[in-house]
Amino acid sequence: MSEQKPINGNGASAPVENSAKVPEAVGAVMVCGAGITGIQASLDLAESGFKVYLVEQSAAIGGRMSQLDKTFPTGDCAMCILSPKLVECARNKNIDILTLADIEGISGEVGNFEVKLRQRPRYIDMSKCNACGDCSIACPVSLPNEFDRALGTRKAVFRPYAQAIPNVYGISKAEGTAPCKAACPAGVNAQGYVALVAAGKFEEAYELVKERCPLPAVCGRICQHPCESQCNRKELDEPVAVRDLKRFAADFVYAKLDKKTRAPFTPIKVQKEKVAIIGGGPAGLTAAQDLTKQGYAVSLFEARPFLGGMLRLGVPAYRLPRDVLDYEIEQILNERVDVQLNQKLGKDFTIDSLKKAGFSAIFVATGAHKSQKMDLPGDDAAGVLYGLDFLGPVNLGEKVPMGAKTVVVGGGNVAMDAARAALRMGAKEVTVVYRRGRAEMPALPEEIEQAEEEGVKFELLTNPIKVIAASGRVTGLECLRMKLGEPDASGRRRPVPVEGSNFTVAADNVIIAIGQTADIEGVPLENGKIAANGSLATGTDGVFAGGDVVLGPASLVEAMAHGHHAASAIHAFLRGQPMPVLDTKKKATAPNPNPAAEIAAKQTMKKIVVEDRTRDFREIETGYTAEQAVAEAKRCLACGLCSECGLCVKACGPGAIVHDMKPRTESIRVGSVILTPGYDEFQASLRGEFGHGRYANVLSSVQFERMLSASGPTEGHVQRPSDGKPVKKIAFIQCVGSRDSARGNGYCSSICCMSATKEAMVALEHVQGLDISIFCMDVRAFGKEFDGYVNRARDEHGVKFIRAMPSRVVEMPGSKNARVRFFDEKGAEHQDEYDLVVLSVGLRPSASVKDTAAKLGLNLNQFGFCETDRLAPMAASKPGIYVAGAFQEPKDIPESVAQASGAAACAMEKLAPVRGTMIKRHEYPWERDVTDEKARVGIFICHCGHNIASVVDVKKVAEAAGKMPGIVHTETNLYACSDTSQQHIKDMIREKRLNRLVVASCSPRTHEVLFQETLRESGLNQYLFAMTNIRDQCSWVHKNDPEAATEKATDLMRMAVARARNLKALSTGKLPVVQSALVLGGGLAGMTTALALGDQGFAVHLCEKEAVLGGQLRNIRYTLEGSDVAGYLADLIAKVQKHPKITVHLETKPVQITGHVGNFKTRVEEAGKEQTIVHGVIVLAVGGQERQTELYLNGKHAGVMTQRQLEEKLAIAKAPRLPSVPPPLPPGVRRSTPMTGAAALGAEAPSVVMIQCVDSRNDKHPYCSRVCCSAAIKNALELKRQKPKAKVVVLYKDIRTYGFRELGYQQAREAGVLFIRYSDKQDPIVTDNGALQVSVVDAGSGSELTLTPDVVVLSTGIAPAEDNPVISGLLRSALTADGFFLEAHPKLRPVDLANEGEFLAGLAHSPRFIDETIAQAKAVAGRAATVLSRAFLDIAGQIAKVDPTDCAACATCVKVCPYGAPMINELKKAEIQGAKCMGCGSCTAACPAHTITLQHQECSQVTAMLDELLVNEGAVQ
């Protein structure tokens, strides 16, 4: 097929020069940064035959524009105009979108680069995710929403915004594990269950704890909580009470359970081996649970008559109620655990006997129950007890009476328990003796505190040396005072005795609680412990050991950790796999993600009063209430971001969540790279005097934009963040971070004046009567139609523009109003209060771009933007790498979009020979002719997980639809869009010979093309498909009324079926393309476009009305930055003239233009002779002119001249060798008369007054000419360079040196150029009283100044070209009120005209600088390539058709069509030109004879739907 041929087959051949240079070139381009700039570049490239890799660092494309509510000056909804572009990108088969990707490096050279990329994990399988959002609903973790600039929150699994592309979710995870989670020896996911409690998901929290902790309620009471010691919250106030939250979750669940039943148990699979566990404490119980889950039969041997080990013997009931312990142990036991009580190792059985009995593995977890002796003299006296010997019986409920005075020796938890138990056993006075200080006590601080509360006394830094006894019974304890010396091996300071400090404490009982060791026989011990390796295996094969018997007295959580580990080691051992080794390495932990989090005190649990405590063993702490638990859990900082709680995994129907996804790197070969990384906003808090981040009602402009957005954090309500109250008065402070070299950036951010004005206008729409002040230095409304917008805001809507830079904002106590202090232009101080202050934050290069640039080897300018030249604005410092958008210089959307297309064109020039070599084209089977077949409709109804199915009864809808005539197949699918469903649909089409397809699911906007593809691949015409949206417009909006929603879905379904039965196959036409361009205008824009297209291999006809090329550029000699414009122009003309693909037609004007995209016929008159040129696209580059004026004595006084005339003189003086005869002027442009006054410029100290905005920005010419401020400054600086003593005064309305040109303004002021602002209403007056005199009223002070310059220089601005109305008529292309051509869309199609195939660049569009014109001209080449690179253009099926029978040739259709598609043909009948028709239906509706049909929307199809809804209602039921 001809479509497959290389692109240049039709008349245009590849340029010889290029193909020789890049033999191995790659026909692919990488675009880095997927904001609107990157998107536009990608679309242009992909549409022109290049493979595109669109690389984006964030999770979605759309960039900064997706954050905007509206755009200026048109007031379009930003999302509404951006979203179609996003979808277009996603649908384009030749654009690979690579999100979460960073550039790692680049090698190679232009034409053949290899770029290394690193893609961060999304943790979601993009091929499975269908964006139903169930994961996000389930997710308990709320994080600050960076998209809304922390004005609201989002979930850890999220989509940045609703229309995000790729249309999938992603998960945010920190680098490193949450410290709490990393700290837990047993691997309990602390952040996870805390997050679940915070979300009120208590049962889920319990389930998550249970995964790694078999005793949640026990652990929730007595754990030593290493999680809390590591909690990042402790930097701010106190750690989150992680343990107490675990207790709460368990208690909450148990309170609702019927405790008599045991949860049903099902092992993963059943294993034949038996395992013996010796010891029924926490380690043994944990191992028993894990092993039975793995399918082993377990026998649990316990020496005592009860299970629980140290939990029961060591921990008193006031800390751990027995019913809690019993219940949780009971839950672990199941039919696969054989509990054998009163069976002691070494006595009742041995390791060998167990082996003989058939146990394949043995786990010894007998604990440490033997109290350590102290060997004090006299410790054999009656009344001296050891910790466990006392606590054991007490904890088993026995009475162990205590004397009045009890002394406890030791500082651990057992000592505290012994002391407190002694109180409960009748002791009146209990003293704890401990040899170190309080800080060194190993007991939990809360234990020590509670002991103190109960009246326990502490003798710290005290060591017992002797038990004093009388008649064999203890009477006291002799002690020695200690002091702390050097730290010992444990890092604690070693206690050293103080000589001679002996004293005696009276005692009736002494309890020694200084530690325990293993109490075990029949197993070899080392230091009182069993030696086990990292897998907990002992020296004996098949025998494992863990818990206190290995560790010595340790904690519950360590015992559980050993239990888990032993179980997995035993499982591995029995399965012959390598045994896992305990990981003792410290895990990398995540830092505090929110160091500025608000201080919030820890929730305290209610305790029973002290008086009640010591009477018995009732539990002291009564647990959190649900409210307290949620409040406490909300203190969590979510250090790991995602808590990995697993709820999303459970919620995700398609199973798309992959928590252990890893980053990956890949290398991609491309011919060229385009950088479009966009910008970051200035961090407003750096201007500390405005209090952003400190004062609630001070927002950045980005935050305010989000507030205005209906999809933003307040759903578009303008309210005070401090109290949510309505806003009555707003102040905007401009230039925060811009035009401020001290604390921000020296450049102007270009967009903020308009952006603030727009935000003001939108806010006014939201709030009636809002009082808005904008504090600014200048109002920089320099773009097309911008001044009109600002004027409307000021004059019609009362927005105040106050010329002042406020010095301070303070927050008023109480009201939290923001008070702004400023000095007005007269110097008076004001302190005004506002409900809201918005800081217009400037643009700066994005944070990561410096790094990327370094990796690419690119130069950046002094501010960190990409270094470029004004004469090559898209070329980065390395050949083959191009730049566009705000990374080049701060700029607005249309300029960015134009640069994007321009950068695409630059890339195409080098890669033209390999165009089309890497793109995919789809082959479809022959279409089945279904014209004569009866309708055989197949219906597929989507559940969309439960997005639809949970509200709409899809079965019922299917049943109802299935009864309709013509239906041969009906089914419902869980996800109709999945790959398997698509395959299934194809199978059904084949099997049941379906010839119409109806899908009821989500939005056609995103999914219609997918199903149409499936039809085409099945050999059916794509128009035989109807889709109805029963999700967005039904289940989502009516989720509270399932019945009505089902009814509505049925109605929608029936209508879709009725329509489907009437659908016809439509042919999509093909239109051959003439692969050449006609460029009107031989100035900078025209020549640049011509060269760019010529270099891509397309033939170009360049028509210039004058006898010479060059246009207005001939009058510009140098730029503000000092580039040599004249040299550039000469070079450009030479290149154009000798280019083999460009035919230059001088003194040529168009006479008639006919045809349409791909095939225009233009009659031109060239030097008096007419000829016709046939071409595929047309480019308007007809230029503009300097405005002529007679104001200010121009042309009447020799000392008055325009900026251009001054520039010419300065240029000649600067380079006297330049031809002194200026280049010829266009006809109609007068050269100013020879002037004697101007001779003064030759003096040593000439005095010059420049007047800006001459005959501009007034009622007659309300627009700004954009370039004059910079031109005046450029010339003033040149004059000062040539004549340092020259006096230059500039009279201006606003200085509009946007972007980096602001530096020129700064330089000029530094050079002594004086700037005086005059008001719109009071123009300066120039008089000639022998000498020139200029009177001006200073707009600030109001005082009148009189100046007597030698020379007055006028900035007269740029006027549209005189021919514009004529050309506008020939092309049927509209002009703006100012007389410039009107682009197709001012934001997103800045160089397209309304009709396809027609483009526009340079001054024909609007006043602009050289670099901006070059960008636009290149952009036109990029856009034109999307047409010229094709052999054929497709004509859509949905176009209008005229039935000529009834046509009266009234031409109504011709008049109403916005696209110029209808014409009256040679048969005197209307005819629609398919290539121009956009399928809007305007002609169909307007045709008085009803003889025009809009295909695919035919009357029969629409009435069938209405009939079904209104006439046949109920017929199918």
Place this chain on the structure above:
Amino acid sequence: MSYAFFPGCSMEGTAHDYQKSTVAVSKALGLQLPEIPGWICCGSTSAHQTDALLSVALPAKNLVAAAGQTVAVGCAACYSRLKTANHEIANNPELRKTVAGVVGQDYDGKTKILHLLEILARDVGMKKIAEATKKPLKGIKVVTYYGCLLSRPPEVTQFDDPENPTLMDQVLEAAGATILEWPHKTECCGAGYSITDVTIVKKLTREILAMAKAAGADCIATACPLCQMNLDLRQKDTEKASGEQFNLPVFYFTQLLGIAFGLSRKDLGLRSLVVSPNKLLADRGLCA
């Protein structure tokens, strides 16, 4: 912990209570503050307005005398002057040479200079302050007032966040005080015009006092003799002129710390305060 202390003239005179309380508090914290031997005027009064060289040479002379030890300063004006001299000498080799000629010795501008607040908050630390606190300043609502000299210009003083410093807040919070958020922490009190144009001072101090009152403060804590004097000594006048009632005791932060440490009224020079703190302290059960 030992620092070479530069008291400056204010602390010897009008702000002797600042001096007293500094000494007392340092002692309680185990901080050694031996004075720089033979210290002279820092130059912040008239020198820096009248003689550029003198304004650098005077502080340089003192810093040379510190002999490389870290210098501790209490007065914000001295602090600013010493820091400025350091900044200028370190960044201007010409000036360094000239100053060496005047001082009689080369000085590199690198002696470390710390304000007492920096020492207490960073070197001593909150833990020690909390430990030394015997009577926590419970229930006292304080606004901290840093004045303009400590944090500005930030590139010279490098003190703390120039707009929202928090060192004093941290120190007093550690002693149990309730610190109120208010916007005038670094507002100027007009001390520069104390002698030449008091109307300016009155206007500025009124603004500060009124804001402190509006914020709900019981008292103001200061770290500068000039600020303290303007807010305390002129308070009555300001009240008279504006018809408002402020009744806000203006403490040096060292006095508040001393109260928390349980030091005596005399050691802290509380009698020197013009707006009496007696009722406030009595109401809160402090310093009876």
